[in-house]
Each structure stands twice: as structure tokens, then as C-alpha cells.
Amino acid sequence: MAFSYLSHLICPKCNLSYPANKIQQLCTCGSPLLVEYDLERLKLKLKPGDLIRRPPTLWRYQELLPVTSPENIVTLGEGMTPLLPMSRxxxxxxxxxxxxxxxxxxxxGSFKARGAAVGVSKAKELGVSELAMPTNGNAGAAWSxxxxxxxxxSSxxxxxxxxxxxxxxxxxxxxxxxxxxxxxxDAGKIVAQAVAESGLYDASTLKEPYRIEGKKTMGLEIAEQMDWKLPDVILYPTGGGVGLIGIYKALQELVTLGWVQEPLPRLVAVQAAGCAPIVKAWQEGKRESEFWPDSVTAAFGINVPKALGDFLVLDAVYNTQGCAIAIEDAELLEEQLxxxxxxxxxxxPEGAAAFAAARRLREAGWIHEGETVVVLNTGSGIKYPxxxxxxxxxxxxxxxxxxxx
Amino acid sequence: MAFSYLSHLICPKCNLSYPANKIQQLCTCGSPLLVEYDLERLKLKLKPGDLIRRPPTLWRYQELLPVTSPENIVTLGEGMTPLLPMSRxxxxxxxxxxxxxxxxxxxxGSFKARGAAVGVSKAKELGVSELAMPTNGNAGAAWSxxxxxxxxxSSxxxxxxxxxxxxxxxxxxxxxxxxxxxxxxDAGKIVAQAVAESGLYDASTLKEPYRIEGKKTMGLEIAEQMDWKLPDVILYPTGGGVGLIGIYKALQELVTLGWVQEPLPRLVAVQAAGCAPIVKAWQEGKRESEFWPDSVTAAFGINVPKALGDFLVLDAVYNTQGCAIAIEDAELLEEQLxxxxxxxxxxxPEGAAAFAAARRLREAGWIHEGETVVVLNTGSGIKYPxxxxxxxxxxxxxxxxxxxx
Structure with a gap:
């Protein structure tokens, strides 16, 4: 049985496909590429119960990850984070x-470790020696x-x-x-210039296809930790939106494998009121967002004025009957306490925004009392003293x- | 089968025993109390393989923990931290x-979560409504x-x-x-005064018997993660020393259960050169340490001039043919990089001190090239920017x- 069931890369915009055994960045059409697996073959080979004896890291889902040789795995023990009841x-x-x-x-201390673990491992497997990326902080910390x-x-x-x-x-x-x-x-432009001039591997959000695969494991873990019964709603603090795209991709793969049943959870993109391009697009029924000028929020990780994968985030929200909602800084800081x-x-603060969104959507009746609701806290508060x-x-x-x- | 095999409390100094179903602080002789379990009975009921399907938290060792009813467990998902190869x-x-x-x-973000999870759970089980403690920071954060x-x-x-x-x-x-x-x-004296005046539960290091039980799980996990084959050496940054006492206690319990074989790993108490009372006592062959005046170190968590459990730390070091070693701040900060x-x-920085100690003990020939060596990193560097x-x-x-x- 293969270590990974990686098949190829595909463009979600123009459907062009690419081999996954050499470095690929964006599609020629400018869209991010997504990773495809041979799920029909895997379906015959792997059952949920086979996972039980595997270590509690994201690598337990090796067949659904893009690294083809175990010796290329670069790990600090990431994954299988707690799924905690929040009764009070x-x-x-x-x-x-x-x-x-x-x-x-x-x-x-942040979910960025997932993208970094899988992204760096695959970069190593593809022979990369130096990478570059812009960051709002946590991703850069993890990737470096x-x-x-x-x-x-790394730069x-x-x-x-x-x-x-x-x-x-x-x-x-x-x-x-x-x-x-x-x-x-602005950081992104500086990196783009360096990549163009020096041939560095561009590890910017969605400019390489593998970070999503790392983030995807949040969705796999939620499903496994809930014994393959999906929640009704998942709320996710959305900047670049890779986690939401990844969770949606994970759940679709699990449906194909027959490990979970539809309907999928309603996916909620939570943004800060000071930077809410996805919310605006959703409110206007659009498929892509516009650059949000003069963005500002205490939830720094979601200060992303225009996400390259905005159309994928919006697809995930529309396709699951989800929604998008913006939270004021004062409200999210109060929720953190x-x-x-x-x-x-x-x-x-980003996680606090998602909790505040759950509160508001409950008040508005969009979430019902007895529904199973999962809030993603994307990082530790100790990084934001x-x-x-x-x-x-x-x-x-x-x-x-x-x-x- | 019982949830916990908790039996009673015993004084390691004067051998007096106490019931574990009500609040106990120190022994009347002034010594910390230790928790005893009915290991002979447990030995007949539980095998290592029974653990495989349990969640990856420290509560997987429920039989060896003092909480007798699962509804009293207070958890944030702590335990089963990574055991990582450090090849380079x-x-x-x-x-x-x-x-x-x-x-x-x-x-x-620190190992203090283990003591807090088990200590607070047991306090809740015993009907405590308010606790107080002095701290060098991380323990107070976790307990509160x-x-x-x-x-x-909490105070x-x-x-x-x-x-x-x-x-x-x-x-x-x-x-x-x-x-x-x-x-x-000084913080300890303020807490002692408040405890005396107001009847608060004294959660100071070793003044309640259950924090050790939480810390003990580090030893249980190391044994399980190494497939019940013990390493040759374990290095531990030592302030109050509860983790070292706990690891030693865990390994002894596992020997009694027949899950691991002696000899136990040589336990190394690592201190900062600016606060090294245990090292001084060990060098002088003494069973207790003396108050270390004007202590100072960048590794703040191990700035403990006189530990209440010093004799238990020294026992563990002597009984395992371990040693105690002090590291200068400049050296540990260099090792952190x-x-x-x-x-x-x-x-x-505390974890970095333990790595620096491994380096020095290897250079001195006290550790041999092929020996299996485990270094405890007691917390995340992100707490010490x-x-x-x-x-x-x-x-x-x-x-x-x-x-x-």
C-alpha cells in the first residue's frame, strides 16, 4: 500500500492539470492549484479504524497528504489538537x-504549523533549498x-x-x-520581486499547493474526533482563508471515501469589521472579493485586504449554505476575556472573533440551540500579550x- | 474496574499515612505527602496494550491518577506532548x-499545565472553592x-x-x-499568611500532594512513547523539582506494574549557575539543599533558592546514579539559538539549560555516544520573547x- 495516494495538481479555475512530482506555483491562468488524490483506490484500502494505532499527529492521514516518502517528513509533532467541550x-x-x-x-502556537509542516516537507521532497514568503507573523514564524x-x-x-x-x-x-x-x-510585493529576481521557492499563501493540504488536516481531525459524525456549523476566522478552503476540501474527500455523510457543516467565514472583504462579497452575492483599503484590526492574523483564494472561500461558504460575518475589535476583545x-x-483575538460570531449567529437565530457548533481557535493567546x-x-x-x- | 486505583497518602519522611478523600496539605512533620495507588491490584487488571484506544491526553493514565470520578476532570486537552528525535x-x-x-x-505553553490539570481536578473533587499559590509565572498562569x-x-x-x-x-x-x-x-510567605488567615486551599509547590501526580505523567508518556523501553538518561531543568520527583515516581510505579524493567534512567537535575542549591548539595553529597542567596538567572522558571522537595530530588538523583549540573546563562542562551x-x-531558557547540560555531560564522557538521552523542554520559547x-x-x-x- 502506498504511503501517499497523491495523484496530480489541478486548477480549480481553468481545470488545467499539472504533475505533482516537480515544483509548481500558480496555474498559468493565475489561480492557485489544488492537490488531487486517488480516492477511489484509497477507498478500497483504508478504513477509519485503521487510524487508531497511529501516532496523534497530522501525519496519521499520510494517504491524504502530498509527501510520498516518509523520510521527507519534517515534523515537530504537530496535529491532533484538542477538541474541547465549551459547556459553560x-x-x-x-x-x-x-x-x-x-x-x-x-x-x-498557531495553526500555521500545519501548513508549514506539510509545505516544508513537500518542498524538501521537491528539492527546494531556499524559500521566501510574506506573512502577518505566525505563518512566517512557523515556516522559518x-x-x-x-x-x-528561508526569507x-x-x-x-x-x-x-x-x-x-x-x-x-x-x-x-x-x-x-x-x-x-506590501510584504507580498517585496517577496514577489525577490522570487522573480532570484528564483526562490515562493511559499506565499496559495502560491504553492501544499499549505492547504496541511490546513486540511483540521477538517480530518474534527471528523475523526467526532467519530465521523460531522457538526452542523464550523466557524473559522478568515484572513487568507486557507484553513477554510482546507477544511472544505477535507470534508469533500471524506465524503468521497464514504467516511462521513452529507450534508457538510455550514461553514462560516469570520472576519474583523476593520478588514472584511469576504463578508462584503458574500453580502453582495459576489464570487470574488475586492481589495479592502486601510484595513485595521487587533486580530492581526486576519488583516488580509485581498486574499488570493477568496473565490475558493466564497465557494465553500455558498456550497455549504454557510455565511460570512464581521466582528468589531471591541466585541472580539470582550469575547476573549x-x-x-x-x-x-x-x-x-482571531479565535475570539469566531466565538463572538457564534454568539451573534445564535442570537440572530441562524444557529439553533441544539446544533453542534465547532469554533476554530487558530492560535494561543500567549502570542498576543x-x-x-x-x-x-x-x-x-x-x-x-x-x-x- | 475502578476509574482510579488511588489508595492513600503517605509521608516520605516519617511514614505517617493519611486518607486521600479529604483535603490534606503537608504532613504534620512538615514534609510533602505522596500519593499511593493499589498497584498490585492494578497489575492484574491493566496491560499497556489497553491504552492504545484512549485519547492522547494525560488522562489516558486514569488508573494512576488521583481523580476518582471522571466528572471531576478539568481538562484543556493536556498531555501526550511530542517526543521528537533531535538528529542534527x-x-x-x-x-x-x-x-x-x-x-x-x-x-x-508549559509543563505546568499537567500539575494544574490534575491538581485543580482533585481540588474540585475535594470541594475546594478557592485556592492560592506563589509562582515564578508559568504555574500561576496554568493554575488560574x-x-x-x-x-x-484563585489568588x-x-x-x-x-x-x-x-x-x-x-x-x-x-x-x-x-x-x-x-x-x-517572598511570594510564598505572602500566600502562607493568606492561607493562615483565610483558610484558602494552599496550592503552593508540594503543599498539596496532587501536582506531582500531574507531572508524573511526563514519565509515563516517555515510557509509553518509547514502547516501554526506558532511555539511559533523562535531563530535567530543576527549580522546585516537582517534575523530576514525578518522573522518578512514575518510573517506579511502572516497574512495580512490570511494564518497564530496571535499571531506571540516570536522572539529571539541571540548574542555572545563578541558582544552583541542588547542584551544591549533590556536589557535597548532602541529602538536602541550603537556601541560595541572591539568586539570579534568565531561566526564570528555575530561580528557586530553596525547594521544599529538595530531598526528594536528591533521592531521585542518588538512587538512579544521576547527577546535578549548573549552566551559566550565556551558555544556555547560546544553546537556545x-x-x-x-x-x-x-x-x-530552562529547556535550553537542559540541552546545554547534555552537551557538557557528553563532552565530559558522563554520557556515551550511543546512549538514549531524553531532554525535557519544559515550555515554549514564545513565552520568553x-x-x-x-x-x-x-x-x-x-x-x-x-x-x-
Whole structure:
């Protein structure tokens, strides 16, 4: 039995196909490429029960991942993050089946580790020696650290306003970090120029086909952790949207394998009110988004004014009868506190936005009380210390504890 | 079959025993209490293979944990952290079988989550409504967040110099945080006073018996992840030393169960040169340590001038033919960079000290080339952004990527 059932790459826009055994970036039509597997053959060979004895990492889904030789796997033990019941928070929101998929419990502290693990492994398998990418912080941190583990060089460009800790992660990896006085779109132009001039491997969001495959494993894990019974709703904080595209792809693959049944969960793209191009497009019934000018939000990871894969995100939302919703910064920061106080989970602001969206959609009646709802928390709150106000007494040795009323 | 095989509590100093179904703090003789299980009965009922289908959390070892009813479990999905091969680093050190147990991949980003999960669960089971503890940061963060999830109140006292992010974690949890212009020993006195006056549950290191049980699971996991063949050496960054005591206890319990064979791994207590009371005691052949005055180190988590369980740490080291070793700050910070550059792992300074110790003990011939060596990284480097120097170019939009030579 093959290690991977990787077949080829295909363009979702123009249907052109490409071989997967050499470096491919975008389709000639400019669209991202998607990875295809020989699912009909795999269906005969693999059953869900075969997974039970495998290690609790995303590599347990090796047949549905693009790395064809195990020796090319670059891993820090990522995947099989907790799927936690959120009973007290759910009760407060009027949701009796609220769950959090906690992507803070993963190497580098964010879900970006999944894309990096699979993307870097495949880059290594394809013979890449140096990669470059723009980032809002967490992806660059993850890719530079996984590149270090693989022995690859990396060049990372991030906005000066990106979370400070992600700078430290890139720097400690030995990667080549540049900051830019601008947004991720400005960082993207700098990387594009370097790629054009120096022939670096372009690891920008969706400009290589394998990051999606890593992110896809969130969907595979949710399905397995729920014993192959899909939830009714999945809420996902959406910047570049790769996770949402990946989850949708994963669920479709599982349907083809016969491991889960339709209908698929209604997929919800959650954005910040200060950067909501996907929400605007969805409200207008459009298939693509427009560049969002002067974007700003405390949920830095979803400050993406125009996503290359916007049409894939919108497809996923439309095809699952999902929706798109924008949350104000004040509301998501308040939700971050509520989640911590009721559930002990220090979620990132992006994850907090998704919880706030669940609350709002419940209030609006779009989600019903007894529906099974999964919120993606895409990273650990410990990467964003500045989002929490700390005003506490400072004692001298020998003084008495101050207890609040 | 019982959920837990909890039997009773026993004093390792004076052998007095206590029932485990009500709140107990220290023995009347002043020593910490240890938890005993009915291992002879468990030995007949449970085999290693029975664990395979259990979820990848520390609760898979329920029979060896003190919580007797599953409904009292307070969990954020902690445990079964990665055990990773460190091939490139090992090669550089002259170690062909070097592994890292990565406790950064856990809720709250440090191994303190284990003690908090089990300690808070048991406190809840015993009817506690409010706990108090001193901390060097990470333990307070973990306990306040787990307490929030359990619906318990917490009062946490930490030095002003503790990692800033741990303040935010306590604050976001809604716990009652006080800072102190001093060391953890000063925080401890403030908590002791409050406990005496207000009858709070004292969750200070080793003043309740259950934190060790949580930490113990590191030893259980290492054994299971190595397929019940123990490594030759385990290196552990040692402040309060609860993890080392716990690992030693776990391995002894596994020997009694017949799941692993002696000899036990040689246990190495790694300290910072600026706070090395256990190392000094070991060098002098003593059974207890003395208070280390004016302690200071960048590895803040192991800045513990006098540990209540020092005699248990020293017992574990002596009984396994281990050793104790101190590492200078400059050396551990250098090692932190090396680990990241070769392995892509951003370890905490305490974990870096343990890697530096492995390097030194290999150079000294105390560890041999082919021995299996496990280094505990007790937390994620992302909790310590200030340990990494970041000097990078800042570009304006439209400028060109700066690549290092």
C-alpha cells in the first residue's frame, strides 16, 4: 500500500492539470492549484479504524497528504489538537453543543504549523533549498522554524506591526527576516520581486499547493474526533482563508471515501469589521472579493485586504449554505476575556472573533440551540500579550495579599 | 474496574499515612505527602496494550491518577506532548540517540499545565472553592486558567520580574493576581499568611500532594512513547523539582506494574549557575539543599533558592546514579539559538539549560555516544520573547528584500 495516494495538481479555475512530482506555483491562468488524490483506490484500502494505532499527529492521514516518502517528513509533532467541550460558555450563549478546536496547542502556537509542516516537507521532497514568503507573523514564524528543521534557508517579510513574538521566532530560527513599514500586501510585493529576481521557492499563501493540504488536516481531525459524525456549523476566522478552503476540501474527500455523510457543516467565514472583504462579497452575492483599503484590526492574523483564494472561500461558504460575518475589535476583545473566564482558554483575538460570531449567529437565530457548533481557535493567546489589560497590586515582601471583593 | 486505583497518602519522611478523600496539605512533620495507588491490584487488571484506544491526553493514565470520578476532570486537552528525535543537534553533540520531550506543545505553553490539570481536578473533587499559590509565572498562569475552567477562584502571587505573558494569563483568567517586589520565596510567605488567615486551599509547590501526580505523567508518556523501553538518561531543568520527583515516581510505579524493567534512567537535575542549591548539595553529597542567596538567572522558571522537595530530588538523583549540573546563562542562551537553528524548536531558557547540560555531560564522557538521552523542554520559547535578540532590516513598501550573505 502506498504511503501517499497523491495523484496530480489541478486548477480549480481553468481545470488545467499539472504533475505533482516537480515544483509548481500558480496555474498559468493565475489561480492557485489544488492537490488531487486517488480516492477511489484509497477507498478500497483504508478504513477509519485503521487510524487508531497511529501516532496523534497530522501525519496519521499520510494517504491524504502530498509527501510520498516518509523520510521527507519534517515534523515537530504537530496535529491532533484538542477538541474541547465549551459547556459553560455554550450555556451562556444558548448553545448546548459548543466545541473549540484549539490550534494553540501545536508547535509554534498557531495553526500555521500545519501548513508549514506539510509545505516544508513537500518542498524538501521537491528539492527546494531556499524559500521566501510574506506573512502577518505566525505563518512566517512557523515556516522559518520548520525550514530550519529541514535544513532549508528561508526569507520572511512581515509588517512591523505584526506580533512581536513572531519576529523572535523567525530570528531564533536563523531565517532571513525583513520587516516592512506596511501591510502583508506590501510584504507580498517585496517577496514577489525577490522570487522573480532570484528564483526562490515562493511559499506565499496559495502560491504553492501544499499549505492547504496541511490546513486540511483540521477538517480530518474534527471528523475523526467526532467519530465521523460531522457538526452542523464550523466557524473559522478568515484572513487568507486557507484553513477554510482546507477544511472544505477535507470534508469533500471524506465524503468521497464514504467516511462521513452529507450534508457538510455550514461553514462560516469570520472576519474583523476593520478588514472584511469576504463578508462584503458574500453580502453582495459576489464570487470574488475586492481589495479592502486601510484595513485595521487587533486580530492581526486576519488583516488580509485581498486574499488570493477568496473565490475558493466564497465557494465553500455558498456550497455549504454557510455565511460570512464581521466582528468589531471591541466585541472580539470582550469575547476573549469571556472565553478565558468561563473556560480557562486563553484564545487568540482571531479565535475570539469566531466565538463572538457564534454568539451573534445564535442570537440572530441562524444557529439553533441544539446544533453542534465547532469554533476554530487558530492560535494561543500567549502570542498576543498586548491584547490583555493587566492592572494588579504590587506588594513589597511581607505585605498582605490583596483580595478582590 | 475502578476509574482510579488511588489508595492513600503517605509521608516520605516519617511514614505517617493519611486518607486521600479529604483535603490534606503537608504532613504534620512538615514534609510533602505522596500519593499511593493499589498497584498490585492494578497489575492484574491493566496491560499497556489497553491504552492504545484512549485519547492522547494525560488522562489516558486514569488508573494512576488521583481523580476518582471522571466528572471531576478539568481538562484543556493536556498531555501526550511530542517526543521528537533531535538528529542534527545530536550529531553536533556527539549523541546518536538524542530526544526532546516538548512540553511547549500543551495548553498554557508549559509543563505546568499537567500539575494544574490534575491538581485543580482533585481540588474540585475535594470541594475546594478557592485556592492560592506563589509562582515564578508559568504555574500561576496554568493554575488560574484551569481554576477558571473548573469554576474555582484563585489568588496568585508572582515576582514582578516573572515573564510578562504569565501576568496576562492570570489576568485574563479572572484570577486574583498580586505581584511582589521580590522572589518566589517572598511570594510564598505572602500566600502562607493568606492561607493562615483565610483558610484558602494552599496550592503552593508540594503543599498539596496532587501536582506531582500531574507531572508524573511526563514519565509515563516517555515510557509509553518509547514502547516501554526506558532511555539511559533523562535531563530535567530543576527549580522546585516537582517534575523530576514525578518522573522518578512514575518510573517506579511502572516497574512495580512490570511494564518497564530496571535499571531506571540516570536522572539529571539541571540548574542555572545563578541558582544552583541542588547542584551544591549533590556536589557535597548532602541529602538536602541550603537556601541560595541572591539568586539570579534568565531561566526564570528555575530561580528557586530553596525547594521544599529538595530531598526528594536528591533521592531521585542518588538512587538512579544521576547527577546535578549548573549552566551559566550565556551558555544556555547560546544553546537556545543552536536548538532552534538546527532543529526548528524554539525552546524556553530552562529547556535550553537542559540541552546545554547534555552537551557538557557528553563532552565530559558522563554520557556515551550511543546512549538514549531524553531532554525535557519544559515550555515554549514564545513565552520568553525577551531572550532572543532581533536585529533585522526594516524596509519601506517597494524596496528590495535584503538577503544575508
Amino acid at each position: 460558555l455554550g450555556k451562556e450563549m444558548g448553545l448546548s453543543r459548543l466545541w473549540m478546536k484549539d490550534e494553540g496547542v501545536i508547535p509554534t 522554524l520548520y525550514a530550519a528543521r529541514a535544513g532549508l534557508r 520572511i517579510v512581515m509588517p512591523v506591526a505584526a506580533p512581536a513574538i513572531t519576529r523572535a521566532e523567525c530570528a531564533v530560527s536563523g531565517g532571513n527576516l525583513n520587516l516592512v513599514n506596511g501591510l502583508i500586501s 469571556t472565553v478565558a473566564r468561563l473556560e480557562g482558554a486563553f484564545v487568540c 498586548e491584547t490583555v489589560q493587566v492592572e494588579v497590586p504590587v506588594l513589597e515582601p511581607g505585605e498582605r495579599l490583596v483580595r478582590r471583593k | 543537534l545530536g550529531k553536533e553533540m556527539g549523541l546518536s540517540r538524542l530526544w526532546m520531550k516538548d512540553e511547549g506543545v500543551i495548553p498554557t 486558567l484551569y481554576a477558571a475552567r473548573a469554576g474555582l477562584r 496568585i502571587v508572582m515576582p514582578v520580574a516573572a515573564p510578562a505573558i504569565t501576568r496576562a494569563e492570570c489576568a485574563v483568567s479572572g484570577g486574583n493576581l498580586n505581584l511582589v517586589n521580590g522572589l518566589i520565596s 543552536t536548538v532552534a537553528r538546527l532543529e526548528g524548536a524554539f525552546v524556553c 525577551e531572550t532572543v535578540q532581533v536585529e533585522v532590516p526594516v524596509l519601506e513598501p517597494g524596496e528590495r528584500l535584503v538577503r544575508r550573505k
